[in-house]
Amino acid sequence: MGNRLLAIMGIVAVVGGGCGQEDIKVYRVPKEQPPPRLPAEHPGHGPRSVPLTWTTPAGWQEAPPGAMRVASFKVTGPDGQQADVSVIPLAGGGGDDLSNVIRWRDQVGQPPVTAEELAQSAQAVTVAGQPALLYEVAGEGTRILAVIHRREGTAWFFKMTGSSELVGQQKVAFIEFVQGVRY
Numbered sequence: 001m002g003n004r005l006l007a008i009m010g011i012v013a014v015v016g017g018g019c020g021q022e023d024i025k026v027y028r029v030p031k032e033q034p035p036p037r038l039p040a041e042h043p044g045h046g047p048r049s050v051p052l053t054w055t056t057p058a059g060w061q062e063a064p065p066g067a068m069r070v071a072s073f074k075v076t077g078p079d080g081q082q083a084d085v086s087v088i089p090l091a092g093g094g095g096d097d098l099s100n101v102i103r104w105r106d107q108v109g110q111p112p113v114t115a116e117e118l119a120q121s122a123q124a125v126t127v128a129g130q131p132a133l134l135y136e137v138a139g140e141g142t143r144i145l146a147v148i149h150r151r152e153g154t155a156w157f158f159k160m161t162g163s164s165e166l167v168g169q170q171k172v173a174f175i176e177f178v179q180g181v182r183y
Contacts, residue, residue, distance in 0.1 A: 052087070053182045057173040060085065075162065075170055083162025083170060085177075094155030097122075097148055101135050104146060108139025125175055127156070128183050134175065143167035147178045 052070055056062060063072040071087035094100070102112045113121070123134040125147055132149035143164040149156040158178045160167055167174075 051183065054177060055180045057170075057177050060173070060177075075160075075166065077163065077166040077169065081163035081166040083160055083166050085160045085174070086157070087181075088157045088159070090155045090157065091153060092155075093150065093153070094148070094157065097133065097135070100146070100148065100157075101137065104135070104137045104144045105139075108137055108142045108144060110137060110139050126179055127151075127158070127181055132178070134178075136171075138164055138168075140164075145171060145174050149178075151183065 054071065056073065060073040060075050063074050065072050068088050068090075069086050070089060071085075073085035075083040075085065077083075098113075098115055098118050101118055105112060118135075121135065123136070125132050125134045127147065127149040128151075130149065130151065132147050134145065134147045137144040137146070141164055142162070145160040145167060147156075147158040149158070158174075158181070160170065160174050
């Protein structure tokens with residue numbers, strides 16, 4: 001009987017301890033709003049700010065450009081592998097190449113590189129007859145090809161991300177696409 005009495009007293013103490021806590025607080029948090037879209041006329045954003053032309057490589061499917069993209073493509077390999085291609089202009093420079101490549105390396109699970117290592121890995125390409133650099137970043141199962149082209153205060157990012165095997169197979173098509181772009 002003593003154990004039973006102790007158990008009942010313990011339950012009463014626990015339940016009773018919660019009494020007097022009737023102050024319920026209600027919080028109203030405003031719903032997150034999506035970031036504002038910049039108008040197409042904004043410098044460096046949107047297809048109307050700088051007319052861009054290109055030739056779409058065989059097997060690439062054009063997709064709706066989206067908020068920041070002026071062009072977007074989907075690539076599907078024979079085994080269902082996927083890759084995404086984007087063209088994004090960023091007014092004001094878009095950060096330095098080293099910071100961008102380090103971010104992309106992090107996205108595919110690779111450690112940062114030094115400025116010297118970056119310079120050794122960059123491949124020279126041309127965009128609209130002007131020099132640009134191609135960076136290739138590969139991780140386990142994912143690969144990124146990215147060209148950064150700086151033109152009139154805008155950094156143009158041409159980027160292919162997807163299955164490592166498919167992106168590797170599409171490297172020549174990606175370079176031809178970038179080199180065929182005209183402003």
